[in-house]
Amino acid sequence: MRREIPLAICFLLGVVMTVQFFIPHAYSQWLLANMEKWLIIIAIFALLLGLLNLIKIHVQKVTRRRRDWVYSIVALSGVAASIVTGFGWGIGAESPFMKLYNYIQIPMQATMFSLLAFYIASASFRTFRARTLEATLLLIAAVIVMLGRVPLGHVVEDGLRLPAISEWILDYPNMAAKRGIMIGVGLGAISTALKIILGIERSWLGGGD
Amino acid sequence: MKKIGVLLAVLALGGFAFAEAAPGPAGVTAIDLPNDAGKTIVLSWPASPLDKEKTFQGYEIQRRAPGETAFAPIGQTAPGEFGFTDQPSEAEDGTKHLVENGVKYEYRVFALPGKGEPVAMGEAAAVAKGQWYNTDRTNVLLGIAFVTSVIVFFIFRAKSGAKLFVRKIAGLEAVDEAIGRATEMGKPILYVSGLSDASDISTIAAMTILAKVAKKTAEYETPLIVPCFDPIVMMVEKEMVKEAYMEAGKPDAFDEDSVFFVTQSQFGYVAAVDGIMVREKPATNFYMGAFFAESLILAETGAATGAIQIAGTDRVTQLPFFITACDYTLMGEELYAATAYLSRDPLFLGSLKGQDWSKGAIMILLILGTILLLISTDAGLYFANLFKTAAESAG
Numbered sequence: 001m002r003r004e005i006p007l008a009i010c011f012l013l014g015v016v017m018t019v020q021f022f023i024p025h026a027y028s029q030w031l032l033a034n035m036e037k038w039l040i041i042i043a044i045f046a047l048l049l050g051l052l053n054l055i056k057i058h059v060q061k062v063t064r065r066r067r068d069w070v071y072s073i074v075a076l077s078g079v080a081a082s083i084v085t086g087f088g089w090g091i092g093a094e095s096p097f098m099k100l101y102n103y104i105q106i107p108m109q110a111t112m113f114s115l116l117a118f119y120i121a122s123a124s125f126r127t128f129r130a131r132t133l134e135a136t137l138l139l140i141a142a143v144i145v146m147l148g149r150v151p152l153g154h155v156v157e158d159g160l161r162l163p164a165i166s167e168w169i170l171d172y173p174n175m176a177a178k179r180g181i182m183i184g185v186g187l188g189a190i191s192t193a194l195k196i197i198l199g200i201e202r203s204w205l206g207g208g209d
Numbered sequence: 210m211k212k213i214g215v216l217l218a219v220l221a222l223g224g225f226a227f228a229e230a231a232p233g234p235a236g237v238t239a240i241d242l243p244n245d246a247g248k249t250i251v252l253s254w255p256a257s258p259l260d261k262e263k264t265f266q267g268y269e270i271q272r273r274a275p276g277e278t279a280f281a282p283i284g285q286t287a288p289g290e291f292g293f294t295d296q297p298s299e300a301e302d303g304t305k306h307l308v309e310n311g312v313k314y315e316y317r318v319f320a321l322p323g324k325g326e327p328v329a330m331g332e333a334a335a336v337a338k339g340q341w342y343n344t345d346r347t348n349v350l351l352g353i354a355f356v357t358s359v360i361v362f363f364i365f366r367a368k369s370g371a372k373l374f375v376r377k378i379a380g381l382e383a384v385d386e387a388i389g390r391a392t393e394m395g396k397p398i399l400y401v402s403g404l405s406d407a408s409d410i411s412t413i414a415a416m417t418i419l420a421k422v423a424k425k426t427a428e429y430e431t432p433l434i435v436p437c438f439d440p441i442v443m444m445v446e447k448e449m450v451k452e453a454y455m456e457a458g459k460p461d462a463f464d465e466d467s468v469f470f471v472t473q474s475q476f477g478y479v480a481a482v483d484g485i486m487v488r489e490k491p492a493t494n495f496y497m498g499a500f501f502a503e504s505l506i507l508a509e510t511g512a513a514t515g516a517i518q519i520a521g522t523d524r525v526t527q528l529p530f531f532i533t534a535c536d537y538t539l540m541g542e543e544l545y546a547a548t549a550y551l552s553r554d555p556l557f558l559g560s561l562k563g564q565d566w567s568k569g570a571i572m573i574l575l576i577l578g579t580i581l582l583l584i585s586t587d588a589g590l591y592f593a594n595l596f597k598t599a600a601e602s603a604g
Contacts, residue, residue, distance in 0.1 A: 018353075022346050025339040026246040026310070039408065043441065050440025050470035057469050068488055105474070112476035116502060119509040123533045178525045181541040183571055185523040188545025189410040189566045192354050196413065200364070200556050201548065203420035203449055204413065 007199045014197030055079065143171055216447070237318045242294070244346075247310040247339035249296040254330050257320035260288055261415070264323020268330065270295075271317040280317050293318075306517065310337050349598055360563030367559030375558055379551045380519055380537035387517045388425045391492035397432035398422070399491040401507065403498020403522070404475060407441040411523045414545050415498030416446055421551040422495060423450040425456035434485060435468040438478050443470045446537035478501040483510045491569060496520040496535070497544065500527045519581030 018036065020028050024191060058072035085096040094099065129138040147153040148166020195201035242249040252270060254580035259265050265288045271280035272295065283306065285294055295314070297307045308314070315334045321326035367373055391398045400422060419435065426433045435450065437443035447468040454463035471481045483506065484496070494511040496504070496518070504527040506518075511518050512534050520531035521539030531538045539547060542564065549557030574596075582589025 022343050022350055023243050023341055024343045025341050026248075027244045029338075036493075043406070046440035046444060047473075048440075048442060050437075050473075053440070053470045054472075057466055060466070069363055071484070089529075101439045105477075108480070109474065109476040112480050112506065113502065115506055116469050119505045123505060123509060123530065127533045128292065180526050180530070181523075184542030184564075184568065185545075187356060187527075187567050187571075188414075188523070188542035190353065191560045192359055192410055192417075192545050194357060194360055195557070195560055201417060201453070201561070204445055205452075 003202070003205055006205055007202070011199060012199055014193070018197075051079070145169055237316060237333040239314075239333035239335035241337050242345040247337045249294060250308060250314060250316075250335045250337050252293045252295065252316055252318065252333065254291050254318050256289075256291060257328065259320050259322045259328060259332060262323060266323060267322035268293075269319045269321055269327060271319070271470035273315045273317075277315060280315070292597055300343070308337055308514045310339060312336065343360045347500055348596055354413075356563070356567045359566050359570075360560050363563040363566065364559035367555035367562070372554075373555070373558045373562045375546075375561060376549055378539065378543055378546065380539045380543065382495050382519065383517075383519060383537045383545055384422065384551065385425065387495075387519055388422070388429060388431060388495040391426075392429040392518055394492045397434050397489055397547065398426055398493045398495070399482075399489075399511075399516070400433060400435045400484065400495045402435070402437065402442060402446065402496070403496075403500055404438045404478060404503065405499035406439045407445060409499050409516055411499045411544060412439070412442060414523075414547070415521075416442065416449060417548045418497050419446055420453050420497075421548065423453035424457050427454040427459045427462055430459065430462050432464070433467050434489065434491065436471045436478070436482050436485060437468065438471065438473060440470050440473075443468060448601075471518045475501065475503060479506050482507060486510050486514050486516070489515050490601065491516050496522070496531065497539075497547075498522065500521045500524055500531075505530035505534060511535075 016031075020031055055076065056074050060066075061069045061072040062076070081100060082097065085100060089095045089097065091118070124142070128139040130139050130144055144162060145166045148162040148164075153160075153162040154164065192201070196204070237252060237254045237457045239250055239252050242251050245371070254268070256269070257265075267288050267290070268286045269282055270281045270286070273280045276398075285291055295308055295316075297308050300306070303566055304404045313334055313336045315332060317332050318328055318330040321327050335553060359548045363373070377560060388398060392451050400419055402419060403409070404410050405412045407413070407416075419462060423433060433450065435446055447465075451463050452461055471478050474553075487510070491511075491514070494507075496507060496511075497520070500507075501524070502520050504522070504524075508520065508531055509516060518535040519537045519539070520535040521544040522528060523541050523544055528538065532540075546561050546564070549561040552559070577591050578589060581592050
């Protein structure tokens with residue numbers, strides 16, 4: 001029964017929500033809105049489970065003095081600081097919680113994001129080495145697109161027409177490849193959804209009888 | 210033959226007569242907005258001769274509900290705007306403007322000249338109602354019905370024992386090799402199932418691949434690390450990995466803490482996973498599912514640690530980054546094909562075959578559309594419009 005009931009719920013909701021997509025009536029919209037509310041409610045409970053899991057993992061690491069347990073103290077301190085400041089002083093614009101968020105979390109996130117610039121440089125260097133015909137074509141296309149989208153490309157627009165060529169590369173060969181992939185993705189998504197709704201794909205049910 | 214000729218002539222004349230008798234678009238028209246939940250009426254009117262004047266103020270729309278004696282203004286449009294949508298709204302002072310379903314509303318439109326009295330454009334009435342079927346989505350319905358039929362057909366064919374050929378996918382062929390490498394090196398395997406939630410179909414695909422990977426790691430008793438971005442995904446993946454270990458006959462080898470929640474902060478998650486890569490130095494990294502700006506940061510860090518990396522995503526913008534930094538990349542639909550490929554289950558292979566045939570049908574339609582466009586622009590555009598969807602439709 002632990003498998004049959006979730007499978008039946010999955011089938012029923014899968015069919016109902018597929019039909020709902022084609023019904024614009026107010027009852028159908030009510031159903032969709034309520035399903036979305038349920039999703040939020042489940043997500044909130046799941047977040048609580050996630051938080052408990054996070055605390056459990058790091059507390060175990062500290063108490064059992066596992067490798068790099070000191071980092072777990074930092075993680076637990078962050079969790080404790082957020083909970084204490086959030087419940088203690090609220091989450092208003094000038095609250096300690098928002099100060100922690102604005103002056104610690106956001107700069108740290110921005111730091112991680114800024115690493116992308118360096119990684120793009122190193123990845124580009126590796127990719128654009130013209131060792132094969134494909135890599136050479138890629139290099140030429142990349143140089144044209146990059147130059148065509150910066151002011152330098154527009155300066156030499158009269159002679160080389162780099163912005164126009166760049167646009168053409170993006171609008172035709174690039175767009176055709178993207179659409180090809182997206183068509184495949186759409187079909188794959190339908191197939192996966194169908195397998196789950198029909199109960200062919202059951203690995204999401206996990207263990208138990 | 211003569212009778213048929215007469216009949217055709219009568220029909221043609223009838224059609225001509227009908228076309229002649231049909232009223233022109235004079236005056237104000239009010240219609241219920243089609244394919245919506247109701248509570249919306251769309252008004253339109255022809256241009257007033259006054260509209261050409263420089264001092265022209267625009268058009269005023271007035272409405273009268275049943276039981277009301279006088280018309281009340283409900284809105285105004287600028288010169289050159291010949292339409293108005295009446296729908297529920299709330300003013301800044303909290304006054305609510307309602308449009309109820311099943312109620313007949315009467316409308317009047319006035320042209321507002323720069324000087325002098327407003328000029329009546331005409332009157333119209335309409336009743337708003339919700340529809341039970343969105344006709345704008347008929348093409349989507351037919352498309353889904355076709356693809357579903359093809360997939361179900363091939364699933365049944367596979368069930369009946371038909372042998373189905375599936376082309377080799379390098380990224381999936383390498384899964385065994387990658388797990389074997391980690392086992393030989395005595396290092397763990399890192400599995401990242403994307404940064405989206407459980408309602409994302411690519412996350413579901415990533416979770417099903419994890420089940421197959423976990424079964425192999427269980428067989429080889431290779432440590433598995435699964436840091437999760439979403440708590441629901443974590444709960445499901447924990448159960449899936451546990452089940453995989455049970456299926457492999459190694460329930461004791463399952464580590465409850467191997468699947469854990471990290472954070473829902475995008476770059477916080479990246480920092481944590483990068484830290485795991487640098488500290489634990491996994492021999493194999495899997496990146497499956499939905500990825501965003503963090504894809505290259507993850508993949509480049511993994512490449513720097515010397516891990517063999519297999520990625521799979523349906524996010525077109527992230528594919529180049531994975532192709533650059535990973536050893537193998539599953540592109541788009543290959544992510545969804547992975548479960549079938551790894552399990553070799555006839556039912557899964559049948560669905561995969563159905564996808565391929567559907568793709569073949571789409572290719573034929575694309576070629577047909579291209580030929581039609583080359584022959585006649587009108588015919589080609591008409592054909593292309595058959596596949597357009599109304600993105601703004603309700604629901």
